Amino acid sequence: MGSNAHTRWWADxxxxxxxxDNPPMNVLSDDNRRxxxxxxxxxxxxxxxxxxxxxxxxxxxxxxxxxxEEEELTAETVGTFLQRxxxxxxxxxEYDQPIVAAVNGWAMGGGLVxxxxxxxxxxxxxxxxxxxxxxxxxxxxxxxxxRLLFEGRARDLLLTGRTVEAEExxxxxxxxxxxxxxxxxxxxxxxxxxxxxxxxDVVAALKRAVNAALDPVAAEPRR
Amino acid sequence: xxxxxxxxxxxxxxxxxxxxxxxxxxxxxxxxxxxDGARFSTAGVADPVACGVRLARLLLVTRVVPGAALGxxxxxxxxxxxxxxxxxxxxxxxxxxxxxxxxxxxxLTLEHRHIRRxxxxxxxxxxxxxxxxxxxxAFTGE
Numbered sequence: 001m002g003s004n005a006h007t008r009w010w011a012d013x014x015x016x017x018x019x020x021d022n023p024p025m026n027v028l029s030d031d032n033r034r035x036x037x038x039x040x041x042x043x044x045x046x047x048x049x050x051x052x053x054x055x056x057x058x059x060x061x062x063x064x065x066x067x068x069e070e071e072e073l074t075a076e077t078v079g080t081f082l083q084r085x086x087x088x089x090x091x092x093x094e095y096d097q098p099i100v101a102a103v104n105g106w107a108m109g110g111g112l113v114x115x116x117x118x119x120x121x122x123x124x125x126x127x128x129x130x131x132x133x134x135x136x137x138x139x140x141x142x143x144x145x146x147r148l149l150f151e152g153r154a155r156d157l158l159l160t161g162r163t164v165e166a167e168e169x170x171x172x173x174x175x176x177x178x179x180x181x182x183x184x185x186x187x188x189x190x191x192x193x194x195x196x197x198x199x200x201d202v203v204a205a206l207k208r209a210v211n212a213a214l215d216p217v218a219a220e221p222r223r
Numbered sequence: 224x225x226x227x228x229x230x231x232x233x234x235x236x237x238x239x240x241x242x243x244x245x246x247x248x249x250x251x252x253x254x255x256x257x258x259d260g261a262r263f264s265t266a267g268v269a270d271p272v273a274c275g276v277r278l279a280r281l282l283l284v285t286r287v288v289p290g291a292a293l294g295x296x297x298x299x300x301x302x303x304x305x306x307x308x309x310x311x312x313x314x315x316x317x318x319x320x321x322x323x324x325x326x327x328x329x330x331l332t333l334e335h336r337h338i339r340r341x342x343x344x345x346x347x348x349x350x351x352x353x354x355x356x357x358x359x360x361a362f363t364g365e
Contacts, residue, residue, distance in 0.1 A: 070351070071351050073342060078342055082339075134308070134312055134315050135308075136311075136350040137308040137341055137344055137348075137350045137362070138347060139314055139334060139337055142330075143334055146323065147327075152254070152281040152282040152284070153282055155254060155319050156285045156286065158315050159307075159319075215326065215327045
């Protein structure tokens with residue numbers, strides 16, 4: 001159990017919970033990035049068998065980079081900024097038990113990246129996904145969307161930055177299920193409990209295997 | 224089939240039969256939208272193997288719309304693309320083309336290289352300023 005200014009984490013039996021709380025849009029702060037890493041380290045030590053990651057409130061799961069923070073970046077500091085983001089995403093990916101994202105509202109830009117590095121995503125009917133990087137003259141989610149979707153679909157979302165509502169996200173497979181906002185945490189907990197009931201060594205091996213399978217170096221098209 | 228160019232992104236707009244060289248061209252563009260009356264066939268393509276490889280990766284059609292709405296949908300998509308900052312759009316197009324052939328670490332490195340360059344562009348600053356001022360940004364491609 002722990003917290004910092006923008007993050008809370010706690011355990012309930014074999015399930016660990018992490019909540020991002022940086023209202024109104026839960027933009028990703030240093031406290032969030034640090035909080036996620038600290039929580040996962042703690043859950044690793046206490047042996048949490050699955051983790052649920054969500055955003056506080058009803059508006060957003062995570063609004064992505066804080067544009068105010070980002071506005072102040074210079075050529076010298078941008079590298080550190082990107083690296084801190086990567087360390088957080090890597091912590092999700094390399095945590096040896098599955099992480100369920102409970103997408104309660106907007107997941108955009110870096111917030112979408114966060115959700116996409118989780119192993120399972122469930123959403124409320126208020127979930128909205130946006131690879132909005134291109135709209136602010138940047139890019140984000142390129143690597144993760146290209147892993148999870150056919151290239152044609154990934155291009156559609158990345159090149160337009162358009163909003164994907166919960167139902168379409170479900171059809172695309174980006175959300176595994178969609179429930180009412182009131183039912184979301186129960187749904188995420190049910191997925192997590194289901195996973196936690198399986199042999200942890202097998203689950204960990206499967207998580208590693210799926211990650212490895214999604215990351216092939218594609219062969220050059222042969223002619 | 225018609226190929227629409229918008230902001231450097233090529234979109235295949237397919238209303239009816241799309242076969243042979245049209246089919247091959249459709250697989251080479253960035254986005255493909257089709258009317259619900261569109262029909263695709265590999266018949267008559269010059270390089271079936273290359274087509275097969277592209278098909279396996281791509282998913283043939285990005286979006287399907289009712290045939291009568293195809294023209295409007297193509298215009299709307301082109302408008303959407305033209306309203307985006309051109310440098311970022313080109314970077315995303317290049318990165319998404321490259322990512323399948325890279326390891327995850329190399330793909331992230333490439334993404335970071337693009338971000339470092341884009342973060343210094345006027346268009347990025349204009350987008351952030353417009354966001355805080357709650358207005359639509361105007362992009363110059365610089």
